[in-house]
Amino acid sequence: MFSLIGSFAESATYIRQRRILSDGSLAGLQFEIGTGELAPDTRFRPHGHAVHINVAGIR
Incomplete structure (x- = not known):
């Protein structure tokens, strides 16, 4: 999961x-x-994303 x-x-x-x-x-x-990205001196403007991943079928 962490690779993804x-x-x-x-x-x-x-x-x-x-x-x-x-x-x-x-x-x-x-x-x-x-x-x-939080810092103002990055390649892109400061911005953010929210991602939800659900993994089903865990036993």
């Missing part, structure tokens, strides 16, 4: 992983990613 996130991560990246439970057992994972 690394393919679009920028200089400032925050990752939060949550467990999704169903009937008391692990049913999946949810990743919340915030990424962007």
